[in-house]
Every structure is written in structure tokens, then in C-alpha cells.
Amino acid sequence: MNTRSDADRIVERYLDDLDRALAGLPASRRREICDEISVHISEARARLDGGDEAAVRALLERVGNPEEIAAEAGARAVSGPGGWADALVPWLVLLGGFFFLIGWLAGVGLLWSSATWRLRDKLLGTLVVPGGLALPVLLLGLPTAVGTCNASGRPGVPTVTHCTTSGLVIPPWVGIAVVVMLLAAPIAVAVHLERARRRP
Amino acid sequence: MLRMVPGDEPVWLAQLRRGSVEHCVLALLSKEERYGFELARTLSDDSRLVASEGTIYPLLARLRRNGLVETTWRESAQGPPRRYYRLTEAGGVALAAFVGHWRAFRDAVDRILEEAQPS
Structure with missing residues (x-):
């Protein structure tokens, strides 16, 4: 179904953005955080009634801005x-x-x-x-x-x-x-x- | 593109939250082990102690690096395996120290606030 793949793409793009935001971190820490948040999103999506685009966007908003997560991780962009x-x-x-x-x-x-x-x-x-x-x-x-x-x-x-x-x-x-x-x-x-x- | 601007909150509130949320995680883990999603939902739903759910993961990673929590992978009934977090002995010590300091700090602030505006 089309809406489903749209939602998948949004999640994929979010994880890409997150990965980029964490670029200043050592690879293993970057991997760990990305993996954990990817699992988190799967868990959250499994609890959604409908996996439509709007619901997934709202869900990602709860997960938070990649920059904010990167700041918490101490990833200071070398030159942001x-x-x-x-x-x-x-x-x-x-x-x-x-x-x-x-x-x-x-x-x-x-x-x-x-x-x-x-x-x-x-x-x-x-x-x-x-x-x-x-x-x-x-x-x-x-x-x-x-x-x-x-x-x-x-x-x-x-x-x-x-x-x-x-x-x-x-x-x-x-x-x-x-x-x-x-x-x-x-x-x-x-x-x-x-x-x-x-x-x- | 998702636009997620962090809520307009004073800097001091963010700092206060930052300073205490790690120990709240330790406290949540002192009774039972929990997995990341569960912790993130608890901290963002009830208490609003984290700005967003995702910020819990760098925090958990830091606690783990510092030896305050440890993790084990467990299969879950639905979905991917879950990483469960458990308090270590060092984590318990850190939590106990925080509880003592927090109460003294809270009492001191309360006392000053009450003196400043008599009710």
C-alpha cells in the first residue's frame, strides 16, 4: 500500500538525518544510538493503530529533533x-x-x-x-x-x-x-x- | 522535512532537568529492569522529564559507559529483540548519593522561596 511505503520513507529519512547529526561521535557510539532509536521507532509504530503518514510524523516528533538528540549525545559538529x-x-x-x-x-x-x-x-x-x-x-x-x-x-x-x-x-x-x-x-x-x- | 523546534523553555529549566534526569533513570531502574522504549515513554509521558523521547538513548549510553547501568538483550514477543537496562552496584551508590543531595537542595530552595514570599 502506498501510504505504508511513504511512512517507511519518512522513517528512513529521519534515521538518515539522525545519523548525519551524530557524525561528530565515534562510530560505535553513533551506531548504538541509531540502532536504539531505530528499535524505539519500530516499537512505537507497532503500537500505532494505523501506520499512516501523519501518525508516523507525529511519532517522530515525539522522538525528537535529531539535532537535539545529537546535542544530548555531546556531538558537537566540528563545523556545523x-x-x-x-x-x-x-x-x-x-x-x-x-x-x-x-x-x-x-x-x-x-x-x-x-x-x-x-x-x-x-x-x-x-x-x-x-x-x-x-x-x-x-x-x-x-x-x-x-x-x-x-x-x-x-x-x-x-x-x-x-x-x-x-x-x-x-x-x-x-x-x-x-x-x-x-x-x-x-x-x-x-x-x-x-x-x-x-x-x- | 520534519521541523521540530524544541519547545520554548527557559534555559534554567533545561539545565535543571538535565541535572536530574539521569538519576531519575537510575531510580526507575532500581526496582526492576526496563527496556529503552518503556523508559522513554515513562519519562516523557508522566513527568516530562525529557524534552523528547529520543534524548533518553544518548543518556542511557552515557550511564552504561560510566558503569552505572548494564544491559542485556532479550527476545520480545512482538518486534525486534529488546535491550534491557539494569542498575549496577555503582549505579545504586550514585543514586543513593543523589537522593541525599537532592533532598537537601530541594529543602534549601523551598525554604528560601517560602521566606521570600510569605503566604
Whole structure:
């Protein structure tokens, strides 16, 4: 039934938020609290008459704000939401490559040292794409193939064009597709990092 | 997104609650062992001693780390296995000390309040 899976999704999202809020804690303590609260929610849901969305929302409200639970657990965000370092990360990862690559490296350093993002986000931010937008822009500047054409033509004689191509030969559409992907991917990842940062 | 703003309550009330709720948990466990859900409901339903049910779990984890409570897993008739909390000897000692201090503290505050506003 649809309402049931909606309720499941809400619980799943809540537990994700909680896990993120507890990021400052050692892994075992984080696991323990998440497991306990997950069991708590199961117990509470088992006592509900109908497991509809509104009931589950009310239930989660009783369980409490993830930030509040994290505060009780002593999880002080190293640089919490709103931390200036976190705010810089998506921009540095995207555009830092233009500053002699140092900017990008700084962005990746901040990304990995922050508790805001999960491992998956950190891997994404680092690997897609190393250097950020600087990479495709750099590639655009490199000639992939050098073509030289000699046109020999005389009046009355059909023009004959001789073209020789040297260097790496890539069909133009492949080159364009690769560059478009290399442009789009880091932008998408930066947007993702920014969203993850803003989520409470 | 769920928006759950902690209720507007004065800071001192939150601090007072913080300072006493751990020992209330110990007191609840002094008669019998209980599982987390049960403790959370008791503390939020009747006494409003916790701001939200979830905050009980970090607190229980802290009590366990400090050796004041210990836990055992038990199968439950419905749902997942439950973690039961039980008072340790050290927990009993801590509770007894708290009870003594609390009564003295409560009496002192009461006395001052009564002197300040004669009824």
C-alpha cells in the first residue's frame, strides 16, 4: 500500500538525518544510538493503530529533533551547518581548480575533514571530477586533433582538398559529449554537496 | 522535512532537568529492569522529564559507559529483540548519593522561596 511505503520513507529519512547529526561521535557510539532509536521507532509504530503518514510524523516528533538528540549525545559538529568552511567546500571543489589546482586541493581537504558529509559524498566530491570545472576547460583548450588542409584549385578545375590529420583522433561528437559530461558532472556534484550541507 | 523546534523553555529549566534526569533513570531502574522504549515513554509521558523521547538513548549510553547501568538483550514477543537496562552496584551508590543531595537542595530552595514570599 502506498501510504505504508511513504511512512517507511519518512522513517528512513529521519534515521538518515539522525545519523548525519551524530557524525561528530565515534562510530560505535553513533551506531548504538541509531540502532536504539531505530528499535524505539519500530516499537512505537507497532503500537500505532494505523501506520499512516501523519501518525508516523507525529511519532517522530515525539522522538525528537535529531539535532537535539545529537546535542544530548555531546556531538558537537566540528563545523556545523553554517560553518564558513563547509560553505566554501562546494565552491572550492567546483572552481578551486582554476586557482592553480591549490583551491581544489583545499576544497577536498575541507570536505574530508568536515563531519557534515558522509563517506559517499566525500568520495563523490573528490572523484567527480578531480580538478572540478578546471579539467574540462583545460581539455577544451587542448587540440585533440590537428588537421591540416591543402586546397589546390585552379579556375575551371574542380577544387581538390587534401586533408591530413595528426594527433589523437576523436570523432567530434564523442569529444563534445565527453566535455559536456565533464562540465555537467562536477556541477551536479557541487549542487549535491550544497544540498547535503543545508539539510539539518 | 520534519521541523521540530524544541519547545520554548527557559534555559534554567533545561539545565535543571538535565541535572536530574539521569538519576531519575537510575531510580526507575532500581526496582526492576526496563527496556529503552518503556523508559522513554515513562519519562516523557508522566513527568516530562525529557524534552523528547529520543534524548533518553544518548543518556542511557552515557550511564552504561560510566558503569552505572548494564544491559542485556532479550527476545520480545512482538518486534525486534529488546535491550534491557539494569542498575549496577555503582549505579545504586550514585543514586543513593543523589537522593541525599537532592533532598537537601530541594529543602534549601523551598525554604528560601517560602521566606521570600510569605503566604
